Amino acid sequence: MSALLEVRGLMKRFGGLIATNNLDLDVTEGELHALIGPNGAGKSTAIGLISGELKPDAGTIRLAGADITGAPIAARVRLGMTRSFQVTSILPEFTALENVALVEQIRAGHSFRFWREAARDRSLTDPALDMLARMGLAARAEVAARDLAHGEQRQLELAMALMTGAKLLLLDEPMAGLGATESQAMTTILAGLKRHATILLVEHDMDAVFALADRITVLVYGQAIASGPPDAIRADPAVRAAYLGEEA
Amino acid sequence: MVRRYLAALVAIALACLVPAVAAALGKPDLITLGTQIAIYAIAAAGLDLLIGYTGLSSFGHAAFFGLGGYTVGIMAFHAAGEKMFGVIPGLTEAWLVWPLAIAVSALAALAIGALSLRTTGVSFIMITLAFAEMFFFLFVSLKTYGGDDGLGFRRRNGIPGISPRDDVAFYYVCLTALVLVLALLHRVVHSRFGRVLQGMRQNPRRMEAIGLATYRYKLTAFTIAGGVAGLAGALHANLLRFVSPDMLHWTMSGDFMIMVVLGGAGTLIGPVIGAAAMVLLQSWLAQWTEHWMIVMGPILVFVVLFARRGILGLFR
């Protein structure tokens, strides 16, 4: 069976530094695949390359069989893939509802519509309200995104990513900066999402990773040193030495 | 919402009284000042679509203002004399010349935008400035059209039923144009297109990540703003019956930017207030000293430091 996302021989250099080194990665449809590794291992760089924000120096990326290595970001989103960011990335002045409605607007087609008021367009606000409700943000719809609590902002980001209609979500540390309870809530949300989308999850919170992941790939210095089910990764001596060992 | 519309109506009503007030005070200059304000406000409101809504600090807006003006001047020149290149006749009717001015400026904006919008930040500011300077020197070197000295013409563009010599009527024409432009821009910034522009100002990276091909929307906004500046330039040429390279000078671009920031970027009424403040302060300070900029400078610094949303922000 071929993977939904298939990465082969991906390379990225920043000057002398090799941030992604001959990376192979398969994400199968329906799985939650965790990408872990120490700080600076190249996880965010890998997400950037796959999402199209960064251009690789070598290698190929296939999404559902189609070569998207050189495709612009917008084309990749149209094919059903989007990313979230390690540092909270929302539209701070817009309300939660406006944030999500804008995603629905972009999903629905081009935005060369100059006359009708977008705020009163039920075809945008209705699906956006549904999505906010799914994320537990219904009561906060009219609050400016910058005034939301940090945990709520992270949920809003997820709502935006989902509203693109993506089959494949690339989530870069959705729990960064969250407290214990908030992390727990996010873990529950992600567990619920697993049924609807394939997820490539970058995360430092090992409790969350081992609770959620079907498979784990471990990156060190831009290279995948191991890939497999959680139990195998936990037992892998190379992984223990290079990474988990640090925490134990 | 209702209060806003009422405020707009009151503002329009007050603006309509300017000629009467000028007559009562015996100061016809006030009408010229009012016309000047309306014209600058049009250009500044268009620029605000870029600075305040899209987050694009274009420093070359005078180019489109000047191109609109020169379209009027050059068409008048050829209407009075020989055809352009021996084939294209001149034009004097407003309903033909003004749309032409808008089209010329919008097209130039499309071309300049297509190149400049590949950059961001300071490079974008510098490249828009560079293109505007290019047009400035082009008109300085066009001796046929007066070069440095500029180009005068005898009559304003014809509008059926309005005497070209009637300054009060021309004030109302400019005021109408301003109200129409503001109403149009109001629709635009609240439309789907406007939403996308505001999203790009707040977080361009996120907008791309959710699938927006940002370039074409920025380019469209740039073209619209250019066309609006072209209209303002055409009106300005008509006000003075004269165009010169000064219209395209970089200080003019700077003035437009100041009007937007001074009044309050990201609000359509802000640039109008900014234009009024700029024109009135300039003419008032110029009575006292020719070094009026020495006073204007600190006022600007004060507003930018203490009012995040310009003069308008002081009242919020």
Ligand SMILES: Nc1ncnc2c1ncn2[C@@H]1O[C@H](COP(=O)(O)OP(=O)(O)OP(=O)(O)O)[C@@H](O)[C@H]1O
């Ligand atoms: N734009 C860039 N220019 C230069 N070097 C970069 C750039 N982006 C990342 N790097 C470097 O590449 C390496 C990998 O960075 P990356 O952000 O991908 O790591 P990461 O695994 O996401 O780390 P973290 O867990 O801290 O988020 C680091 O050494 C980083 O300093």
Ligand SMILES: [Mg+2]
């Ligand atoms: Mg990272």
